[in-house]
Amino acid sequence: xxxxxxxxxxxxxxxxxxxxxxxxxxxxxxxxxxxxxxxxxxxxxxxxxxxxxxxxxxxxxxxxxxxxxxxxxxxxxxxxxxxxxxxxxxxxxxxxxxxxxxxxxxxxxxxxxxxxxxxxxxxxxxxxxxxxxxxxxxxxxxxxxxxxxxxx
Numbered sequence: 001x002x003x004x005x006x007x008x009x010x011x012x013x014x015x016x017x018x019x020x021x022x023x024x025x026x027x028x029x030x031x032x033x034x035x036x037x038x039x040x041x042x043x044x045x046x047x048x049x050x051x052x053x054x055x056x057x058x059x060x061x062x063x064x065x066x067x068x069x070x071x072x073x074x075x076x077x078x079x080x081x082x083x084x085x086x087x088x089x090x091x092x093x094x095x096x097x098x099x100x101x102x103x104x105x106x107x108x109x110x111x112x113x114x115x116x117x118x119x120x121x122x123x124x125x126x127x128x129x130x131x132x133x134x135x136x137x138x139x140x141x142x143x144x145x146x147x148x149x150x151x152x
Contacts, residue, residue: 010044013094013103016068016086016117020128022050025059025068029080029094029101036077037101042094043070043082066127067119086117087133087150097140104140107148111140 010028017024027045030038045068047057059068066085073081073091080094092114093104103114114137121128133150 011101013043013101014114014116016119018118019120024048024050027070027103031101032077035096035099037075037080037094039075039077039080042072042075042080045070084117086119086130087135089150090135105135105137107135107146112137112146113140 010030012026013029014027015024016027024047025045026048027043030042030044032038045059045064047059049055049057063069064085069085071083071085073083075081078095082092082094084090084092090105094101095104096102097104097113104111105114106112112135114135116136118132118134118136119130120132120134121130123129130151135148135150137146138144139146
């Protein structure tokens, strides 16, 4: 699956898809020049509202803190370590691989390149209840597809 830039000039690094509708949360690497990340603000996230006109909308504070936000742990121009609110049990690293920014994590002791996160939720009393989070990517060593299920 090829990832392409959407709605800004920054490169798309991954997205979150959901079972509840077609809207997606887009994550992009903020780069200041070729092969260098903004070390003070290296990552951006926002909605693409495909259920409407495909327009961009910013994440709300609640959405950032409860579901779709991220926390930068360490950042340099070459690599960014971060955690995702949706997947707190995993560290992610953004770095350039063959001249392209990618997100790397590990599963079963092996590195993989993250393409997208799929969140499956059921209606709840106040907020939806997440029943499953899937990390979809490709193994770094051979490029074959992989899926890790975090919650069931």
